[in-house]
Amino acid sequence: MTLTGYFNRKNERVRHPFRVIMEKEMADHLTGWRFIILTAIMALTCLGSLYTALANMGQAVKPNDPEGTFFFLKLFTISDGTMPSFVVFISFLGPLLGIGLGFDAINSEHNRGTLSRILSQPIHRDYIINAKFAAALAVISAMLFALGMLVMGAGLVTLGIPPTAEEFIRMILFILLSIVYIAFWLNLSILFSVLFRQPATAALSAIAVWLFFSVFYPLIVNLITKGMEPSPAASPYQLVAFEQFRLTLLRVMPNQLFSEATTTLLMPSVRSLGPLTMEQMIGAVPGPLPLGQSVLLVWPQVTGLAAGTIVSFVISYILFMRREIRPR
Amino acid sequence: MTGNIIELTGLTRKYGQFTAVDNLSLTIARGEIFGLLGPNGAGKSTTIMMMLGLTEPDSGTARVCGLDPSADPVGVKKRxxxxxxxxxxxxxxxxxxxxxxxxxxxxxxxxxxxxxxxxLLERVGLSREKHKKTGKYSRGMRQRLGLADVLIKDPEVIILDEPTLGIDPAGVREFLDLIVELSREHGITVLFSSHHLHQVQQVCDRVGLFVGGKLLATGDVQSLASQLFGKSPYSVEAGIDIPKQHPGGNTGNDQKRREIMDALLALSGVNDIMEENGKMHLSCERDLTGEIAAAIIGCGARLTSLSKREYGLDDIYYRYFEGGENHE
Structure with missing residues (x-):
């Protein structure tokens, strides 16, 4: 089949309205300045972190390191302190990407007067919000996979060592996890776009939430826990309970969940995300966890992130379905 | 299929204490051009939203093309x-x-x-501008594009909500002619909502007067006039000049005036006389223009102007709002 033949057949096919909306939204994202800028930021991030990672690769590998076998994964995690690693970059800039693609999803349609026109076409109302979410998510996924693969490819060329199958799977899982994490912020900004009429208000509120979680919330947790800190002479049970409490408070933050999950996936030697007692450590052979065990360890974090994503989507879905549509 | 294409029975929609649409019943026959006339905030748009299934009625039912818009909005919106x-x-x-x-x-x-x-772009006269971005379209062009947008689905009914707002008079005329032409060509039922009396009078077969959520009267312009003005469907306006040299000065003038009024009231068929800006407005049962002229001249006064007028939508409209309710 020739290429023109393919396009002719594509043109003659009747597409489902959901696909029509989704394809249009994707085209809007891909041709818009906003996405180009966000992609440029992400690409620069990649380059920067890749450069520091490659420059420090020599020092990173020590003899008898249990993670020595996972040489390739270090591409994503090491840094020399001047530039954050790839993982840290994603956890910081990912929200910006999600917010950037979602904050004007519904309200801009409303302000342009296109919402009532599109909704008077024979489609179900939820197609709009679903298609918008799906389109943004598809674009983000494509971008993250492309960037992830590029980092891997660059690593392959400069290091000359191919990743093992397990390393590859861990990286794919990391990318999937990043997509879920960004989807959370995407949904949050779509929720704000349903709530607020002005795109600027929606964007600011989403950024406020992002700043709150990445800057202020850890400070607040510190403040609270400082006052409750047990004395060093307290019983180990008290110390463990306190540490657990502190972690629980921190885990309200999506970025905390994300960074815990990614560190475990990309550093197989991490074997617990909470406090460990000496008894638990005795007799443990220092070595990396198998893939299955790492995934098991981060399962609660992944579930938490997915739940947050779903909750904010459900709220915006319900609000949008109940919203009275007026012509502008 | 013939008969009624839109049937609304007892449709009610409340916003808190405010009743936007109050127990509205209305039927529109297939192929008809129906004008929904009312001031701003009368509930016209709300009614339309309920017909499209974009807003749920609190009580009552709507049937559009034989379908219930709240149960099958997609079916309704297809047609x-x-x-x-x-x-x-x-x-x-x-x-x-x-x-x-x-x-x-x-x-x-x-x-x-x-x-x-x-x-369709050819049909609405936009074929030269079809590759131009719609952001650069003028108001009139946007409305014409909107008409093409509505017609692209081969509808059975088109609903136009204040479509001529902000278009210049020549553009309005063109636009209205286009609607009438298209409706006649394809047998499309048109529901035209507006607060512009003349436009409605120009194109509509039947008119519904809609004030404060209630439908006050329906019918064509003639039957509305006879409903309202009952016994006096004709109105004659006479400008009278009383010769200055008449003895008695101003009081004489008044006397003369009263004399003429009495003579006019004596004519059989004249129901009422009102004096306004030096002109006399007579409400008559029949066309009495000739008799009135003769009577005035018979009294020795000069007749400076005489005009006969049938009641238009203007008079009907204002007569309804004389009560002062929901007047904007």
Whole structure:
């Protein structure tokens, strides 16, 4: 089949309205300045972190390191302190990407007067919000996979060592996890776009939430826990309970969940995300966890992130379905 | 299929304490051009939203094309075209692309959609501007594009909500003619909502007067006039000049005036006389222009002007609002 033949057949096919909306939204994202800028930021991030990672690769590998076998994964995690690693970059800039693609999803349609026109076409109302979410998510996924693969490819060329199958799977899982994490912020900004009429208000509120979680919330947790800190002479049970409490408070933050999950996936030697007692450590052979065990360890974090994503989507879905549509 | 295409029975919609649409019953026959006339905030748009299933009625039922819009909104929207007051298009897409998008949402393949959109753009006189971005369109062009957008799904009913707002008089005329032509060509039922009396009078077969959520009267302009003005459907306006040299000065003038009024009231068929700006307004049962002229001249006064007028929508409209309720 020739290429023109393919396009002719594509043109003659009747597409489902959901696909029509989704394809249009994707085209809007891909041709818009906003996405180009966000992609440029992400690409620069990649380059920067890749450069520091490659420059420090020599020092990173020590003899008898249990993670020595996972040489390739270090591409994503090491840094020399001047530039954050790839993982840290994603956890910081990912929200910006999600917010950037979602904050004007519904309200801009409303302000342009296109919402009532599109909704008077024979489609179900939820197609709009679903298609918008799906389109943004598809674009983000494509971008993250492309960037992830590029980092891997660059690593392959400069290091000359191919990743093992397990390393590859861990990286794919990391990318999937990043997509879920960004989807959370995407949904949050779509929720704000349903709530607020002005795109600027929606964007600011989403950024406020992002700043709150990445800057202020850890400070607040510190403040609270400082006052409750047990004395060093307290019983180990008290110390463990306190540490657990502190972690629980921190885990309200999506970025905390994300960074815990990614560190475990990309550093197989991490074997617990909470406090460990000496008894638990005795007799443990220092070595990396198998893939299955790492995934098991981060399962609660992944579930938490997915739940947050779903909750904010459900709220915006319900609000949008109940919203009275007026012509502008 | 003939008969009524729109049937509304006891439709009510409340916003808190405010009743936007109050127990509205209305039927519109197939192929009719119906004018919904009312001041701003009368509930016209709310009624339209309920017909399209975009807003749920609190009580009562609507049937459009034999379907219930709250139960089967997609079915209704497949057969109904809706042109809002300020139609919104995606400003960064060309007129043609906007139409193709709507057509695809209505289940046409991209190829069919393009052919049909080109045809309709030709029909509404936009074929030269079809590749221009809609952001650069003028108001009148946007409304015409909106009409093409409505027609692309081959609707049985088109609903126009204040479609002529903000178009210049020549553009309005053109636009209205286009609607009438299209309606007659394709046998499309048109529901035309407006607060512009003359436009409604110009195009509509039947008119419904809609004030404060209630439908006060329906019928064609003639029957509305006879309903309202009952016994005196004719109005004659006479300008009278009383010769200055008449003895008695001003009081004589008044006397003369009273004399003329008495003479006019004595004519059989004259129901009432009102004096305003030096002119006399007579309400008559029949066309009494000749008799009135003769009577005035018979009294020795000069007749400076005489005009006969049938009641138009203006008079009907204002007569309804003389009560002062919901007047804006």
């Amino acid at each position: 109904t075209g809706y042109l809002p007051e300020e139609v919104g298009f995606y400003d960064d897409m060309s007129g043609l692309d906007n139409l193709v998008y709507t057509a695809c949402l209505n289940g046409l393949s991209a190829k069919e959609a393009k052919a049909k959109a080109e045809k």
